[in-house]
Amino acid sequence: MIEISASCIGCGKCLSACPFGALSMDGKLAKINEKCTLCGACVQACPVAAITITRKDEAADLSAYKDIWVFAELSDSPGGKTVRPATHELLSCGRRLADELGQKLCAVLMGHNVSALADTLASFGADKVYLAEHEALSEYSTDACSTVMVALISKYKPNAVLYPSTYIGRDLAPRVASELYVGLTADCTGLSIKDGNLLQTRPAFGGNIMADILSPSTRPQMATVRPNVMKKNEPKPGAKAQVIRESVALDKNAARVKTVERCVDQTHGTGSIAGAGIIVSGGRGMKNKRGFEMLSELAEELGGAVGSSRAAVDMGLMPKSHQVGQSGTTVSPKLYLACGISGAVQHIVGMSSSEVIIAINKDPSAPIFNVCKYGFVGDAAQIAPKLAEAARKLKKGKSCRPA
C-alpha cells in the first residue's frame, strides 16, 4: 500500500524519480496512478518523506506467488556482457525447484543491449525472461537495479528469487529484501522444498555449523546462493524462453553511487582458481615463496591453478585472489591437492565439494586428513618438486611411445 501524506510540498521530485510514469501532479500535490509498482523510488526521492509504503499488513495470499526467479548476473567478456557461470548454476538449481513445485523458472535480465543473452538463460532452463533494458542499467548500480527488481517482484509476484552470492548479489539482494520486508537467506549451499516452502541450507559460525532456514510467511522467499556448489546442468542449445520486456524510465544520473575507476586483476582468467578443474593449493607448510614456486611448477605440469590457504595469504606468499576458504573463494575442482595445509574448518568449507581431495602434510594429526580421499604424511616441499619431475618424465615418455 502506498500513500502520499499532506506534508507533500508539490516539488515534483517523485515524478522524475518514478521509472514507470506512475505519478502526476494534481494541483499542488502529487498523485499516484495504477502504473505504480511499489518500487519505492519516489519514497527515496521525496525530500519531506511524504510518501510511505507499507508492506507488512498485506495479509497476502501466499499461494498467489508463483514461479522461481533467478537474478541473471552478468560479467564482462571480450565480446561484451556475458552471463556469469554462477547464474547457470542457479538456473539449474531453480529448474529443479520449479519442476518440484510445478511452477515456472524465470530469469531477470537487466542491462543495456543484452536481449541476446535471453537464449543463454533459456538454454539453462528458463521458461521466461523478464528483460529490463536501459542505459542506466549498463553496469550494476544498487539504486537502479534494486528499483527495477522491486518493481518486477511487486508486479509479477514470484514465489522465490535466487541471486548468486557474489559481490553484486550480496549488494542487491539485502536491499531488495529490506524494501519488500521479506526473508532473505545468505550464501546457501543447499535448496530444497519442504512442505511447499523453500528450505534454505547454509553454513554459519565460519562453517562450524549448518542451518536450515525458512521464510514461511513472506513472499517472495529470497536467497543468495554460494557459487561453485550447485550442480550445473548441461545447457540445451536452441531452447527458447518467453521474453517479457519491462520498460523502465530510469535517469542514468540518478544513481547516487558513481563508479570512478574499475580495475580487474590481471590474474583473472588464466590461473584463476574459480573455474579451475585442478587446483594445487599451499598453506603455511610451504613456508616461503620458493615453496609456492614449486607448487606453481607442479600445477603447470598437471594443467591446474594454484590456490592458497588464508595463512599463506596473511604471510604474503600469495595474493588474496587465490585464497580458498570461508573468507576467500569456494572452489569445486575435480582435483584439490592440499600441500602443507592443516585443514582448519574455515579452509575446508571452501573446497569440500571438490571431487577428489589429496593432502600432503608433515603432521599426521592434521585435520585435513579427515576429509581427503588420499593422504600423504610427508614434506610437501620435498614431494611437490619430485612429483612435478615425475609427471614431466611420464608425459615425455608417453609422447615417445610408438603410435
Next chain:
Amino acid sequence: MNITVCLKQVPDSTQVKVDPQTGTLIRAGVPSILNPYDHFALETALALKEKTGAQVTAITMGPPQAKSVLRLALALGADRAVLLCDRAFAGSDTWATSYALAKAVKKLGKTDVILCGMMAIDGDTAQTGPGIAQQLRLPQITFCESVSVTGRKLAARKLIDGGHEIAEANLPVLCTMVMPHGYAPAQPSFLKIAQSQEKPLESWTAADIGADENLTGLKGSPTRVDRVYAPPQRKRGEVFQGTSAELTEKLLAILEKENFISHD
C-alpha cells in the same frame, strides 16, 4: 561531521564447536569478541575522525554484556556509545536487526557516514549493513577496503568480482568494510580503558527508538531457523606414510589411476 559505527559482539567463531549429537552450539569457554569486520570499520571511522575532526558514535544491538564492545570503542577513541537493549529485540533476524539499528540511527540525529563491518562472523550473512542503508534510504557502498571523505563526498575503494573499483557518493552514505589481510585489531592502552568509563554510554529500549514491536525480535523476523546441525563429516580416506620418494611414487600412481595426469 558525524560518523556512526554499527558494532556486534560475537562469539569467536574460530573456537565454536557443535555437539554432533544434538546439533547445538557449545558455547562454554568460547570468548566473546568484537566482530573483527566491525573492529576494522571502527578503526576506519577513528582514522576519519583524526583527519576531519568528526564525532564518532558507536551503536550495538545486544544483551547487557554487549556493553563491553561499546566500551572498547570508547577506549579506542569513539566519543559516544549507545546500547540497544530490550527483550523485544531477542530473536531478531537481519531484517528486524536492520530495522532497529536504522531507528536508532534516526534517533541519533544527523549522521553523515555510517560504517558497518561487511558481515558478522557468527551469522555470516552480510545483510544487515545494506538493510540499514535501505531502511534509511541511503546510498550504500559494500565490500569497501578503505574510504576517504573530502567535503561532502565520500570515496571508497571496494571489491568487485575479479578486482576492485573506486566508487563515490555524496554524504550521507553507508559503507560496509572488509578487513585487509593480516589485519590485527588495535587494542587500547590501560589508561584509555579507564578513561572510557567516563565517556557517555546510554542504553535505549525499543520504546526509546520508537520501534514498532511487531517489527522487532522474533515476531518481526521474516526468516526462521528450522534447525541447526553439525556439518556432514567426510569419511577419512587412505593415509600413506613413507619416504618422500616412496610417497611421490604412490601419489603419481594414484593421479594416473584417477586420470589426472594429462596424456598427450
Next chain:
Amino acid sequence: MPALDTISRGLMLDSLREYAKRKIPFDLIRELDQKNEFPADILEEMYNHDILGIHLLLIPREHGGLGGSTVDIYRVCEALARIDLGIATSVFATFLGTDPLRVGGTEEQKSRWMRRIAQDNLLVAYGATEADAGSDLVNLRTRAEHVITDGKLSGYKITGNKQWISNGGVADLYTILALTPGGPSWFLVEKDAPGFSTDKHEDKHGIRLSNTAGLSLDEVVVPADRIIGGVEGQGLVQAQAVFGYTRLMVASFGLGCGCEAVETAIRYSQQRIQAGGPLSKKQGYTHKLIVPHMVKLEAARAFIHETALRLDGEEHGLQTEGAIGKYYATEAGNAAAEDSIQALGGYGYTRDFPVEKIKRDVKIACIYEGTSEIMEMTIYRGRWQEHLKSRGQFYIGMAAEMDALHSRQPDCGADSAALGLRALSVVLEECRAQRLTRHQHVTFKLGEIIAGAEVAAAFCRAAAAKEYNEGVRFDREAALAMSRVCARQTAFDTASQGMKLVLGAGTGNAEELSRAAGFAAIMDKTRGITDDMDLIAAKINETFRPK
C-alpha cells in the same frame, strides 16, 4: 580517574593478551630463555602509557595510577604468568617494591615517588633478601648508620649486600631494607646513587627472562627523607602488612602457570592418537595427568577470588588467607607443570614445547615471597590461634556452614567438606591435648592439611554460587563435579594425614581416632568419584580444543 569496573578489567586483559600474542610469541620467549636475557624493550612497551601502561594498575589513583583492585591485579598477574613468569615477576617486583611506600610512606613520600613511578615508568626492585637472611629477615646485616650534619640527622649511610633481587640489575628505583639503630627500616635508593652497584644477571633454572641480581651498597648515602615513613624500625611491620596481597599475587602466578601447562597437555592429548584413539579419551592418562590438576587449579582459583573480594571489601590483613592461597596454588601449579611434561611424553621433554619451561619457571613460585615451608608454618600459626581462641570451635563452625550449604546445594560436595573440617577439628584437638605441636614437623604438616581443607570449602562455596567468577571457563555441571571430587579427596587427605600425624607423633588408639574423625563416613562419600572424573574429563575436552 574512576575506580575500574569489571568491563575495564576485561578490556585490559584483552589488550594484554593481544599485545602478548603479537609481540611476545613463544619462539621469542624460548630464545630469550635460552640466552638468559631480560627483554628490556618489551617491558618498556608494557609500561608505555600509550601501549599498555601495565604498572599504572599497581599505583593508587591519587598518585597518577589506575588504582587496580585486588581482583584487577590478581587477574592481570594470572594473565602475565600465562605469558611468561619471568616477565610477570618483573612487573610484580615493581608492585612489591612500592609496597613499603604504599603502606608506610608519608603522604609527601607517596605523592612524590608514586607519581614518578607512574609518569616516568620506573622499574622498581624490592631489596630485602640477603645471603644469610631469606626466610628469616631477622638476620638482616645491611646497616644504615646515621649521618649527622650540624647536629641534625641529615641522612643515612647504607652498607651491605642483597641477593637474588628481581629487577636487581635493571631497576631505576630500589626499596632497600636496612638495619638502623632503631630497627629494620625501608629506604628509597636510586640506581645511580654513588656506592650502589649491581651484580650480573643470575643464571637460573627458570624465570630466566626475569633479571635477578645481587646488590652491593658501599656506604651509600641517602638524605633523611628517604626513610619510608620517616620513622625507624617500621620495616618488618610495613613488609608484613601487605602479605595478604602479595601472597595472593604469587598464588595467581601458580594458577596461571599451572593452567597454561594443563591446557597445553589437554590440547596435545586430543591430537595424539595412540592405540586407536586420542589420549584425551584414555582414563589411565586423563585421571592421572589432567583431571586432578584441573580440579586443584580451579579450587585454587575459587580461593584466590574469594580472598581477593574480601580484601577489596572492608577486610584488611588476611595474611593467613594469603598464605593458604599462595601455598596451595603454587604447589598445585608446580604439580600440574610436572605432570604436563609427562603428559606430552617425549615432546614435553623438548624445548619446542612450552611445558618444560613452565615447570622450570613455576618452581620459583614455591620459593619466593615466602617458601612453601614458611607458608605451612604461617598457616599453622594463624589457625592454631583461632583453634585455641575458639576452644576448638573454629573448624566446627566452618563445618556447620558447609552443612548448611549442602542443604541448599546437595551436589557441590559440601557434605564431604564438612566431614573433612570436623576431622580437622578432631586432629587439632588431639594435637592440643597431647601437646604434639612441640614437634615442628607436626606443625608444618598441620599447615598443609589446614590449607587443603579451607580451599576445598571455598571451592564448594564457589561452585554453588549463582554466578561464577569471570575466570571460570567451565559450565555448572563441570564445576560442581570438580568441587565434589575436590571435597571428597580433600576430606580423605585431611582425615588420613591428620590421623597418621597424631598416631605418629603421639599416642592413641587408631580405631577410636578413626571413629572420632568420622573416617568411615568420609570413605563412604568417595562413592561416585570415578564417574565424576569421567564427567570432568569429558567437559575438559569440550571446553578446550586444539588451536
